[in-house]
Structure formats: structure tokens, C-alpha cells
Amino acid sequence: MKKLVEIVNLKKYFRVGKNQILKAVNDVSIDIYRGETLGVVGESGCGKTTLGRTVVRLYRPTAGKVLYNGLDVHKAAGQEKKALYRRMQMIFQDPYASLNPRMTVNEIIGEALDIHRIAGGSQRRERIMELLRLVGLNVDHANRFPHEFSGGQRQRIGIARALAVDPEFIVCDEPISALDVSIQAQVVNLLEELQERLGLTYMFIAHDLSMVRHISSRVAVMYLGKVVELAGSDELYENPLHPYTRALLSSIPVADPDIEAERRRIILAGDVPSPVNPPPGCAFVSRCPQAMKECNQEIPVFKEIGDHHFAACHRLG
Amino acid sequence: MKKLLSVNNLQVHFTTFAGEVQAVRGVSFDLAAGEAIAVVGESGCGKSVTAQSIMKLIPSPPGRYMAGEIFFNGENLLPKTEKEMETIRGKDIGMIFQDPMTSLNPTMKVGHQIVEMLKKHTNLTGEAVKRRAVEMLALVGLPNPEKRYDQYPHQFSGGMRQRAMIAMALACNPRLLIADEPTTALDVTIQAQILELMQELKDKLGTSIILITHDLGVVAGFASRVIVMYAGKVVESGTTGEIFYRHRHPYTRGLLASVPRPGKEIRKKLNPIAGRPPGLINPPRGCAFWPRCDRAMQVCREVQPDMVQLSDTHWVSCWLTHEFAAKGANVRS
Ligand SMILES: Nc1ncnc2c1ncn2[C@@H]1O[C@H](COP(=O)(O)OP(=O)(O)OP(=O)(O)O)[C@@H](O)[C@H]1O
Numbered sequence: 001m002k003k004l005v006e007i008v009n010l011k012k013y014f015r016v017g018k019n020q021i022l023k024a025v026n027d028v029s030i031d032i033y034r035g036e037t038l039g040v041v042g043e044s045g046c047g048k049t050t051l052g053r054t055v056v057r058l059y060r061p062t063a064g065k066v067l068y069n070g071l072d073v074h075k076a077a078g079q080e081k082k083a084l085y086r087r088m089q090m091i092f093q094d095p096y097a098s099l100n101p102r103m104t105v106n107e108i109i110g111e112a113l114d115i116h117r118i119a120g121g122s123q124r125r126e127r128i129m130e131l132l133r134l135v136g137l138n139v140d141h142a143n144r145f146p147h148e149f150s151g152g153q154r155q156r157i158g159i160a161r162a163l164a165v166d167p168e169f170i171v172c173d174e175p176i177s178a179l180d181v182s183i184q185a186q187v188v189n190l191l192e193e194l195q196e197r198l199g200l201t202y203m204f205i206a207h208d209l210s211m212v213r214h215i216s217s218r219v220a221v222m223y224l225g226k227v228v229e230l231a232g233s234d235e236l237y238e239n240p241l242h243p244y245t246r247a248l249l250s251s252i253p254v255a256d257p258d259i260e261a262e263r264r265r266i267i268l269a270g271d272v273p274s275p276v277n278p279p280p281g282c283a284f285v286s287r288c289p290q291a292m293k294e295c296n297q298e299i300p301v302f303k304e305i306g307d308h309h310f311a312a313c314h315r316l317g
Numbered sequence: 318m319k320k321l322l323s324v325n326n327l328q329v330h331f332t333t334f335a336g337e338v339q340a341v342r343g344v345s346f347d348l349a350a351g352e353a354i355a356v357v358g359e360s361g362c363g364k365s366v367t368a369q370s371i372m373k374l375i376p377s378p379p380g381r382y383m384a385g386e387i388f389f390n391g392e393n394l395l396p397k398t399e400k401e402m403e404t405i406r407g408k409d410i411g412m413i414f415q416d417p418m419t420s421l422n423p424t425m426k427v428g429h430q431i432v433e434m435l436k437k438h439t440n441l442t443g444e445a446v447k448r449r450a451v452e453m454l455a456l457v458g459l460p461n462p463e464k465r466y467d468q469y470p471h472q473f474s475g476g477m478r479q480r481a482m483i484a485m486a487l488a489c490n491p492r493l494l495i496a497d498e499p500t501t502a503l504d505v506t507i508q509a510q511i512l513e514l515m516q517e518l519k520d521k522l523g524t525s526i527i528l529i530t531h532d533l534g535v536v537a538g539f540a541s542r543v544i545v546m547y548a549g550k551v552v553e554s555g556t557t558g559e560i561f562y563r564h565r566h567p568y569t570r571g572l573l574a575s576v577p578r579p580g581k582e583i584r585k586k587l588n589p590i591a592g593r594p595p596g597l598i599n600p601p602r603g604c605a606f607w608p609r610c611d612r613a614m615q616v617c618r619e620v621q622p623d624m625v626q627l628s629d630t631h632w633v634s635c636w637l638t639h640e641f642a643a644k645g646a647n648v649r650s
Pocket residue numbers: 014015016022023024042043044045046047048049050051093275
């Protein structure tokens with residue numbers, strides 16, 4: 001398979017308060033292959049959204065780079081930059097906040113077309129209708145405002161807007177967390193259909209680990225700004241190596257009372273450290289049931305442990 | 318087991334510009350002492366309004382209790398005055414709200430908020446109050462409880478705030494704990510810690526629990542009985558086994574079919590329920606689920622199905638359980 005996106009030693013720091021630096025993304029390297037779905041999981045605040053935003057050029061990195069088809073996305077200029085804007089899109093975490101409440105659906109999607117001068121005149125209207133049909137909305141939805149839709153429909157508007165410019169790569173940032181289960185399933189089915197028809201590549205950020213396994217070919221697990229494990233999705237779920245991933249997977253609730261009655265959870269004690277003052281060694285040390293002395297002192301290296309299976313832990317290899 | 322709570326035919330409406338929203342349309346259920354039940358159902362189906370009614374926290378206006386009774390410990394709560402309710406809230410009934418920031422006071426140190434609560438509802442005084450508050454913070458698994466006692470809510474992370482709220486809800490050993498989506502914003506490792514804590518309370522102190530959640534996995538692991546709501550009504554209720562393996566209502570079936578299957582079948586195409594729930598200003602005359610139901614019959618559109626009892630614990634409201642409904646009937650055009 002061919003690499004589409006290469007994230008290389010990416011860092012994104014924020015300045016918070018006086019002389020305090022928050023390391024939201026702290027040295028992340030991942031390749032994303034054409035046509036695949038890379039799942040990204042990890043607890044609230046571990047840097048998933050910041051990573052996604054930096055990849056699609058909404059943030060400038062503090063250090064490191066992102067290559068798209070070999071091109072450094074943050075250095076691109078002129079025509080190249082314009083082309084990148086079209087190829088990389090993002091569906092935002094909050095469907096309520098990301099749509100302008102004063103614009104109709106027609107205007108929201110039309111705006112994206114106009115910026116890139118994609119379709120004018122009668123073509124413009126046709127293209128909008130085509131996009132609405134593609135995401136399962138219909139023509140009479142075009143003149144309505146965002147607040148007149150349900151959460152799931154609003155999420156579809158966001159998807160239609162992202163698709164308007166014919167992207168190849170879409171960062172889907174928790175596209176389903178705000179929805180209830182039956183609407184979640186509607187949106188996930190739609191994303192899968194579109195991927196099949198249009199050959200899209202996704203970075204899929206989510207909290208729901210069952211859904212991530214369902215949709216992803218590979219999964220990256222983040223903890224406090226770092227990727228701690230990366231593997232094919234079946235491999236990761238069947239053979240997790242990092243203690244955090246193990247705890248995470250052992251805690252996935254399964255919608256089956258008999259399975260739930262049988263299982264053993266790894267219950268972690270302790271809290272997530274602050275990204276402003278991360279511990280000097282392994283970020284997970286404060287909660288890790290297997291921590292050793294060196295975990296407090298040295299940052300474990302992220303390396304290949306099994307076939308295409310990467311992890312960062314002193315206990316491994 | 319002894320009944321602790323009994324909700325009978327609860328109806329709650331809200332007045333809005335668009336019209337009268339019939340948020341809760343005749344909800345009934347019981348809860349035994351020491352029992353943990355879950356309430357599930359689509360967004361907007363009335364779960365939070367039902368829970369807030371038990372605490373008598375519905376703002377009025379725009380809300381109104383139209384009918385029904387809520388017996389807690391043998392006494393009907395609905396006719397009680399605000400003053401009487403204040404002696405019950407926090408003491409006999411604790412509540413964890415959907416959004417922790419709304420119930421913690423941002424201007425007051427966390428420890429102090431627990432102390433206020435204890436002073437109001439217990440005989441504890443002086444040092445004993447503080448000791449108890451610190452004890453509660455430790456009990457919910459906050460590291461450094463002495464230090465946390467002196468901090469403000471904004472100095473806590475999301476997960477810690479949630480736990481502080483649980484500490485407060487539990488400080489006076491309530492007999493009933495209502496937890497409204499207590500873990501939705503948290504990652505599964507923190508979620509597991511909190512569920513474990515609630516389970517312990519139930520086992521050690523015999524606290525009864527009502528858990529509201531849309532995570533069917535959490536329901537499967539936590540509750541012994543499940544109440545399924547749709548459009549302001551209970552459509553099915555039963556033991557966790559009855560609801561997951563022997564459900565009879567098409568909505569319950571649709572809800573369970575929407576989540577990814579565990580294990581090898583995980584990649585199978587998902588099966589959502591098509592369409593959306595009806596508006597509650599003009600809910601359908603018959604069964605509220607008929608416009609989305611693949612087995613609806615003519616009668617479903619016209620007449621509301623009664624609640625039918627299938628076992629000691631299993632109740633369902635669907636015309637398909639009627640003896641005249643043909644097996645597999647699908648009369649819809
Ligand atoms: N613009 C910003 N300025 C300062 N700090 C920020 C900013 N954006 C994010 N952060 C901080 O960076 C860290 C990572 O945040 P991010 O939103 O990427 O997390 P996340 O993994 O997406 O979390 P969630 O699951 O809650 O969406 C957090 O500690 C957050 O508070």
C-alpha cells in the first residue's frame with residue numbers, strides 16, 4: 001500500500017499562563033496509507049483533536065512535519081497550498097458549533113464550492129443537490145437552517161460540506177460521540193459507503209472503542225500527547241501490548257450481560273498527570289500496574305515489537 | 318425485596334412557544350431497596366425529566382407535573398413543598414447530573430461544598446464534619462484528598478470533577494442514588510473506576526441506584542433490571558437478561574442491533590433504526606414507534622398498545638404481543 005500522509009516527529013505546544021508550556025502533541029510519528037482508516041483513541045485531553053488539526057493545517061506545528069504525497073503541508077505555497085486545502089478536510093467534533101447558525105444548508109455547502117471555484121451557475125445547484133443526496137438528506141433540506149435538524153442530520157451536513165471539495169483525506173474528529181446509538185450507526189454506515197465509492201482515506205478519532213475497531217484498519221493509542229501503541233486493528237484488540245492499551249481494552253463495556261458477568265477488568269488507580277508538567281519518564285507511570293524503577297526516569301522508545309506492531313514501554317522487548 | 322421507590326403514571330409537560338411539549342407521558346416503574354436499574358432510550362425520550370421529577374427539580378414554569386405519583390419510602394413526593402424536598406434532596410436521594418459543572422458551585426472550594434451538605438443533613442459538627450468530607454473524597458478515589466479538599470472545581474480534571482460530584486451525592490449515605498449519564502465524557506478506564514465504585518456502594522451500603530445511560534455495554538455490566546423508554550413512555554422493562562436476550566418490543570430490538578457486535582463479527586455492517594423519533598408536541602395517536610417500525614399493523618397507528626405482563630419482571634407495550642397478531646405480520650403497505 002502507498003503512503004498518503006506521513007506524520008514525522010510532530011509536536012504541538014500551547015503557551016498557557018506565564019511561562020507554562022502545555023505539550024498537547026509531543027513527538028508523534030505515524031504513516032497513513034491510501035484508502036485506509038486509521039483509528040485514534042485515548043482519553044479526554046490526550047491530544048487527539050490537536051493532532052488532527054495540525055495534520056490538516058489548522059495549526060502550525062511547534063516542531064516536526066506532515067507530508068502529504070511527499071509534500072510538506074506546512075511549507076506548501078501558491079497552487080500547491082490551494083490543492084492541499086481541497087484534498088484534506090476535517091469533520092468537527094461538535095456538529096452544533098461548527099456550522100454557521102445564520103446560513104442555510106445551501107449556503108453552507110455553496111460557500112465551500114465558491115471558495116475553491118468548483119462549480120458555478122446551474123452546476124452549483126446541481127452539485128449541492130448531489131452532495132445532499134449522497135449523505136442521505138433531500139432537496140427540501142437545502143433551505144433550512146442548522147438548528148432545524150437533529151444531531152445526526154447536522155453531522156451529515158458537516159460531512160456534505162467536507163465532501164463538497166472532492167477531498168481524498170478526511171480527519172473525522174469524534175463524528176459520532178454526541179449522537180445516540182441508532183444515529184451513530186447511520187453515520188458510520190454512511191462514512192463506510194462513501195469510502196468504498198470514493199476511495200477516501202480517514203483518520204477516525206473516537207471514544208467508542210468498539211466502533212473504532214469496527215471501522216478502522218489500523219489503530220493508534222494515544223496517552224498524554226504521545227502515541228503509545230500502533231497496530232492493525234484486529235492485532236491490537238486481540239494482542240494488546242502496552243499496559244495502558246490493555247487496561248483500555250479490558251474496560252470496553254460489551255452489550256451482552258453474559259459476557260459482562262464473566263470478564264475481569266483491569267481497574268487503574270490514580271489520575272492522568274497534567275500535560276503542563278508531564279512526568280520525566282513514561283507518561284503512564286502514575287497509573288501503570290507494571291511500572292518499574294526506570295519507568296520513572298526514562299522515556300520509553302516507540303519501536304516495532306511484533307510485525308507492524310509498535311509500542312513504547314520499558315517492559316517490552 | 319422491599320419497594321423503595323414507586324413511580325405511577327408520571328406525566329410532565331413543558332410550555333414552549335411552539336406548543337405544549339409532552340416530555341413524559343405516563344411513566345410507571347418500581348425500584349426495590351438495594352436494586353440497580355438502568356434507564357435507556359433515544360435522546361429526548363424523557364430520561365432526565367423523569368429523573369429530575371423524582372427530585373422534584375423540574376423548573377416551573379415552563380414545566381408542570383400533569384398527573385401521577387412518586388412514592389419514596391411510602392410517601393408521595395409530588396405534593397411536597399420545596400422546603401420539605403430540601404430535607405430529602407442530598408440526604409435520602411443523591412443525584413449525579415449529566416453535566417458536573419452545573420451542580421458543583423464554581424466559586425466554592427470542593428471540600429467546603431461537601432461540608433455544607435453534611436452540616437445541613439447530619440448531626441456531625443466541628444472536626445468530624447471535615448473528617449467525613451475528606452473521607453468521602455478518598456472513598457471516590459481522589460488522590461491527595463486533603464489537598465483536593467482545599468481546591469476549586471476548575472482545578473479538577475473532568476474525571477475528577479465527576480468523582481467529586483459522586484462524593485457529594487454520597488456524603489449523607491442516601492438510600493437512592495440517581496446517576497444521569499455519569500460517565501459519558503470519560504474514557505473507559507475512568508468509567509470502569511466509577512462504575513466499580515457505585516457497585517461497591519450498592520453492595521456495602523445497600524444503596525439503590527437508577528443509572529441513565531445510552532451505553533448498552535455499561536447497562537449489561539451494571540444493572541439487574543432495565544427500563545426502555547421511547548417518546549416519553551416506558552415501552553419495555555425486564556431483567557437485564559430479558560431485555561438483552563428475550564426482548565419483545567421492536568424498538569428494543571432496533572436499539573440493540575445498532576451497536577457493533579463483539580468479537581469476530583465486529584466488521585459486519587451496522588443496523589440502525591431508520592428515521593427519527595416523533596415530536597412530543599403532537600405525538601402519534603397510536604404507538605409512538607409505528608412510523609419507524611418494520612412490523613407495524615393498522616391498529617398500531619390508531620390505538621396505543623397496553624402494557625402487557627409476560628413474566629414476574631417482564632413488561633412490554635406492543636400490539637405484536639396480542640393473541641390476534643399474526644406471527645411475523647407485516648400489514649404495512
Ligand atoms: N488552543 C489551545 N490552547 C491551550 N491548550 C489547548 C488548546 N487546545 C487544546 N489544548 C490542551 O491540549 C490538550 C489536548 O487537547 P485536545 O483537544 O487535543 O484533546 P483530545 O484528545 O481531543 O480530548 P477530547 O477527547 O476531550 O476531545 C488538553 O490538555 C487541552 O486542554
